[in-house]
Amino acid sequence: MPEQKPDLRETVRRRYAAAAVQVTEGGTTCCGPAAIGLGIGIDDIFGSARYTDGERDELPAGAVAASLGCGNPTAVADLREGDRVLDLGSGGGIDVLLSARRVGPAGKVYGLDMTEEMLALALANQRKAGATNVEFLKGTIEAIPLPAATIDVVISNCVINLSTDKAAVFAETFRVLGPGGRIGISDVVAEDALTPARRAERGDYVGCIAGALSFTEYRRGLEAAGFTRIEITPTHLVADGMHAAIVRAAKPSVAGTGATGHVTGAPAACCAHH
Template sequence: MAKDEIVDRYSSLARAALSGERIVDCGSAGFEEGCFGAAGYDDTAEVPEGAVRASLGCGNPLAVAELRDGETVLDLGSGGGIDVLLSARRVGPHGRAYGLDAGVDMLELARRHAQQAGAINVEFLHGTIEDVPLPDRSVDVVVSNCVINLSDDKAAVLAEAFRVLRPGGRFGVSDVVTADEAAADSERRETVERRIGCSAGTLSVAGYQELLGRAGFVGIRITLTADHGEGVHSAIIQAAKPVIGPGMEIRPMRDSDAEQVLAIYQAGLDSGHASFETVAPSWEGFVAGRLPHLRYVAADTETGEVVGWVAASTVSARPVYAGVVEHSVYVHPGCQAHGIGRALLTAFIAASEDAGVWTIQSGIFPENAASLALHQALGFRAVGTRERVGCHRGTWRDVLLVERRSTVIAC
């Protein structure tokens, strides 16, 4: 179903709700079984009855959003406004809750409910979830309830969610997913999707994880809830934008970062304590030797200047080493001792575990005390020393081998 058709369908539901009708977006059995609508909420006493009746979600994202006083929340596809109103109550008068919807009629319905609730810290915006009309890094939490599955460009939706979140911001949504790739192509699965209203098709769990990681999210968790048959489930999806200090952002590395990344690399090599290499490779060589999904930069949010990066390489093509990577982390010499390296490595560890990595390893010169201290602080341990392993600038050098074993990745 095309985007305009989806908006038209939900607009008709909103008009029905505005006239006092009870609206349903999927087979009545789904509502009767408590899988959809307001059945997942236990704190709706102070929400207008109309907002409760107009709920079309597949769960309760606020149950895992851990909203705090004073935070700013954005609900993607806010519908009749139930999640916005509940969010507004939780963040308190010093916080703010935005609702975003593409349907003018649905916005009218939501604004009516906000007025009935006496909510003054809410605002409903007209727009699409693929192009959010809010500035970069302007919200603390993004929630959504059974809406992202309706988009035909889910990568754009997740990229926009990442863009508008502040560093350390949280992503917590209810959505519909398929539990495995085998179910993702079945005709019976499509029948289930149509029955529960997922007109644009669902992502598999693995597909959702991939798109979240590609957008830059870490700490990804997908918890299946209701089973709708044929591998289709409601689910809670949680993730976070990497934490870093004020004025900075950690995001996936881009080709447009090439010049700055290589300049930081060369500055590290020039120090004499970063690597046996003496000249940074070409960008083509850099990219060819590193995994595409585990490359991040720290950037100044005002200027866009890259001030540090972290990346990983495989250690072997043998399947038994599939979860073992070797990493490097570099910070601009003028920006060291500001926690940037720690933030980059912390984000990298989380992303590597999302990707199923069980061992991160590296070689560090014993003279590089700052790097050793950083790695030890984040759970790396020295496992041995390769003595006089290489002649660097006319001097034999030792290398300490360090590694970090994940405690969450099972064999």
């Protein structure tokens, strides 16, 4: 896969920097396309609507307002007391702060973001939440600034689709996970019948659509990085032929072992192998 294009990365950075500033100034923000012709409100498919009332009530308003995701990875990542967690593209910190409560004082949660404005917002939200088992890092998801085998669970919420070097993201995720480590990711995934050009017709890159992998591409990318026990389960429609999905996979406990990756629950059109 191609290396991340500097101009595209800068476009993404500016978009999310502006979103952080908007929230800091008291507004709200959102990711994703207008679901034209689908009868779906944008607030129903992206953002804080993907969290329960109880989860939203736990957090500072700024963390909730800055939610840009297409799912709730903390609800599917099976977080346990004492886990070490990494959130790729942590934004305003909503998933980091929710994870910090679940792993408890014996655990640790890292949030990784490349945008200074989002990191500043996340740090403010961390202070308001009083979370002491949290650390925010500046960097890119293609070059994670953590040592190998130091993380138990990697989560991410509608961010991997924004990278044009997804092979590097998957390889770096695999590297930082310890043996038996796992991922619980929410992301946008395209039906296999949609070519990259047809995906781009449905929304731009910064809107979390044009850069989405297909179901088969996503599975093959994870397999190439070494992941096993792969499950990609669509949850709701975000554009015509484009789905928010839960992605689960694991790093083998012992090299060379593990089940074959597979897609579960995908529409028939998503599962053709090319």
